[in-house]
Amino acid sequence: TGPFDPENRIIFSAGALVGTGAPTAGRTTVSSIAPRGFPEPMWTSSSIGGYWGAELKYAGYDSIVIQGRASSPCYVLIEDDRVSIEDAGDLWGQGVHATQQQLKTRYSDQHQIVVIGPAGENRVRYASIIHRLSNASGNGGFGGVMGSKNLKAIVVRGTRGVKIAHPQEFLQAVADTWEMTKGGLGHIGKVESGYPNVACSHGCSVACYTRILKTSGQIASGAPMRMLKCVNGSMVRGSHHGYQGVSTSGDNLTIPGPPGFNELGLDIGNLLDDLGLTAWCFDTWSRYLGGLRELGIRTILGEPINLEDPLWWRDLLIKIAYREGIGDDMAEDLPRFYEKHGIGPRYMAEFVASKGSRGHGWHRDGRAMERHPSPFWEYSALLYAVSTRDVTPSTHGFFFLNGLYGYPDAPKRTPEILESLQALAEKVYGSREAVLPGDTYIEYVTRWHQHRAIIKDSLGLCDFVFPVVRRNQDSREAMEEALNAGVDEIYGDTAIEAKLFKACTGLDIGIDQMESPIAERIVNLERSLDVRNFGRNRESDEVVIPHYQWGEKTDGTHLSAEASEFRALLDRFYTLRGWDKETGIPTPEKLQSLGLGEERLI
Numbered sequence: 001t002g003p004f005d006p007e008n009r010i011i012f013s014a015g016a017l018v019g020t021g022a023p024t025a026g027r028t029t030v031s032s033i034a035p036r037g038f039p040e041p042m043w044t045s046s047s048i049g050g051y052w053g054a055e056l057k058y059a060g061y062d063s064i065v066i067q068g069r070a071s072s073p074c075y076v077l078i079e080d081d082r083v084s085i086e087d088a089g090d091l092w093g094q095g096v097h098a099t100q101q102q103l104k105t106r107y108s109d110q111h112q113i114v115v116i117g118p119a120g121e122n123r124v125r126y127a128s129i130i131h132r133l134s135n136a137s138g139n140g141g142f143g144g145v146m147g148s149k150n151l152k153a154i155v156v157r158g159t160r161g162v163k164i165a166h167p168q169e170f171l172q173a174v175a176d177t178w179e180m181t182k183g184g185l186g187h188i189g190k191v192e193s194g195y196p197n198v199a200c201s202h203g204c205s206v207a208c209y210t211r212i213l214k215t216s217g218q219i220a221s222g223a224p225m226r227m228l229k230c231v232n233g234s235m236v237r238g239s240h241h242g243y244q245g246v247s248t249s250g251d252n253l254t255i256p257g258p259p260g261f262n263e264l265g266l267d268i269g270n271l272l273d274d275l276g277l278t279a280w281c282f283d284t285w286s287r288y289l290g291g292l293r294e295l296g297i298r299t300i301l302g303e304p305i306n307l308e309d310p311l312w313w314r315d316l317l318i319k320i321a322y323r324e325g326i327g328d329d330m331a332e333d334l335p336r337f338y339e340k341h342g343i344g345p346r347y348m349a350e351f352v353a354s355k356g357s358r359g360h361g362w363h364r365d366g367r368a369m370e371r372h373p374s375p376f377w378e379y380s381a382l383l384y385a386v387s388t389r390d391v392t393p394s395t396h397g398f399f400f401l402n403g404l405y406g407y408p409d410a411p412k413r414t415p416e417i418l419e420s421l422q423a424l425a426e427k428v429y430g431s432r433e434a435v436l437p438g439d440t441y442i443e444y445v446t447r448w449h450q451h452r453a454i455i456k457d458s459l460g461l462c463d464f465v466f467p468v469v470r471r472n473q474d475s476r477e478a479m480e481e482a483l484n485a486g487v488d489e490i491y492g493d494t495a496i497e498a499k500l501f502k503a504c505t506g507l508d509i510g511i512d513q514m515e516s517p518i519a520e521r522i523v524n525l526e527r528s529l530d531v532r533n534f535g536r537n538r539e540s541d542e543v544v545i546p547h548y549q550w551g552e553k554t555d556g557t558h559l560s561a562e563a564s565e566f567r568a569l570l571d572r573f574y575t576l577r578g579w580d581k582e583t584g585i586p587t588p589e590k591l592q593s594l595g596l597g598e599e600r601l602i
């Protein structure tokens with residue numbers, strides 16, 4: 001089954017805690033065969049925040065499964081027990097903001113909507129599904145799957161609540177989580193942006209990165225405001241994450257960071273959402289085209305490359321969304337575009353492209369040049385190699401530990417701080433080596449975070465808070481003090497998800513059991529489905545190597561994941577997982593031990 005075949009199902013599942021007051025419990029997982037997969041489409045999932053999942057719960061549903069294809073544009077309307085398929089002839093072709101406004105006017109402000117834009121209608125391979133201003137399921141290309149079904153939107157209104165089994169216990173676990181994490185783990189202390197902060201999802205009050213800003217209005221983008229998130233950084237501020245160095249094959253390579261447009265960058269961000277394109281594609285295309293220009297290539301397929309002109313970007317994005325001119329091939333994403341046209345050197349396209357993502361989206365679009373230190377770099381590479389979805393949301397937990405010492409602007413690195421962090425690593429991962437440069441313990445860290453990501457997604461929680469690997473503090477000074485005081489002052493509570501779940505549902509499932517066999521079973525099931533249906537194996541895992549295998553950069557940041565070392569790390573990971581070392585496929589014994597032996601998976 002291909003991603004655009006009517007038989008392909010697209011499934012929306014609200015997490016188990018969604019709709020309750022559990023911190024950040026607003027996320028819905030979307031899964032399907034992903035158009036963006038390369039070289040072949042592959043099953044993947046991504047999650048979307050906001051208020052739609054909670055509304056689905058209030059209407060009485062945990063999941064909805066959509067299969068088939070309507071004969072003409074339609075939308076699904078769910079109002080408690082009433083479900084209908086409505087004509088969307090008047091909405092087809094409209095942007096996501098106008099579509100939502102019309103549907104809200106037709107029904108009510110309380111109706112929550114997921115919607116696609118022209119990019120999804122035209123099956124752009126990186127078309128997103130959008131909710132509100134810019135909550136997005138962006139990286140699998142699922143907007144195109146909805147478009148292929150002639151499905152413009154799903155509108156939901158529910159009037160029931162979600163029952164809490166033990167309210168007092170639940171409120172205590174909620175309060176404990178907020179107390180430990182303060183404004184989420186993405187920052188130390190409060191985010192002082194100077195702009196009004198907003199929480200992006202149901203159940204969240206922290207407003208980590210998310211802010212509301214006015215757009216300039218110079219580029220029609222369907223909305224006067226923008227919810228600013230990390231993905232907007234390069235459009236607004238530009239990015240210092242350029243790359244200048246030498247590839248492992250000895251080629252000189254210069255890739256500038258994307259240009260920034262200040263407030264006009266907000267308009268471009270809104271335009272991307274309004275068209276229903278994943279906002280990350282801005283980074284991919286700007287770095288690839290910028291790299292070409294460094295090589296003296298100033299036009300592409302007859303089009304001038306004017307990266308610094310926001311109006312040029314506006315026109316290009318519209319061409320992509322409507323598949324006009326050069327936009328038709330660019331709508332196929334960079335790996336396919338490069339295979340067809342071969343413009344510029346292959347090593348550059350591989351460095352920038354989302355090729356390493358295969359079937360799942362690539363949150364690192366064009367970001368190989370970032371300055372992540374070891375061991376985060378090796379961990380990130382391994383997680384991308386072996387996972388079935390965009391893994392950046394799964395990397396954050398380890399990043400929040402690494403971020404305490406591995407970066408130039410981290411708290412000062414003293415022996416006391418290193419001692420605390422190593423003790424914390426031992427408590428969370430089982431070894432002090434987990435936070436030391438190198439990859440000696442990285443297979444264990446990776447397995448742990450894979451399981452924790454499954455738990456987080458299954459409950460509908462956000463990776464900027466869960467898993468709570470450490471406490472947060474109100475200021476950098478307080479954080480340094482806590483780090484100096486020792487592990488008890490910085491350890492968070494990695495079992496808090498189980499406490500929330502038990503208080504909410506009354507089901508006593510401990511965190512150990514959630515990790516294994518439950519999350520382990522899900523990891524193996526997803527892996528096995530990709531093996532059986534799409535030929536996933538060790539060879540496809542190793543596709544990430546060109547993206548991660550680069551020598552010393554001129555800014556001195558060491559990027560490791562040297563190929564032979566990385567292959568040895570893969571060997572160790574497969575062995576730990578009970579997967580065949582030669583093929584990367586789960587062994588029959590492993591599947592049997594997880595109760596998956598009867599399912600004819602492989």
Ligand code: SF4
Pocket residue numbers: 024049184198199200201204205206207208209210462463464465
């Ligand atoms: S922590 Fe940040 S990203 Fe997560 S739900 Fe809250 S506002 Fe959104």
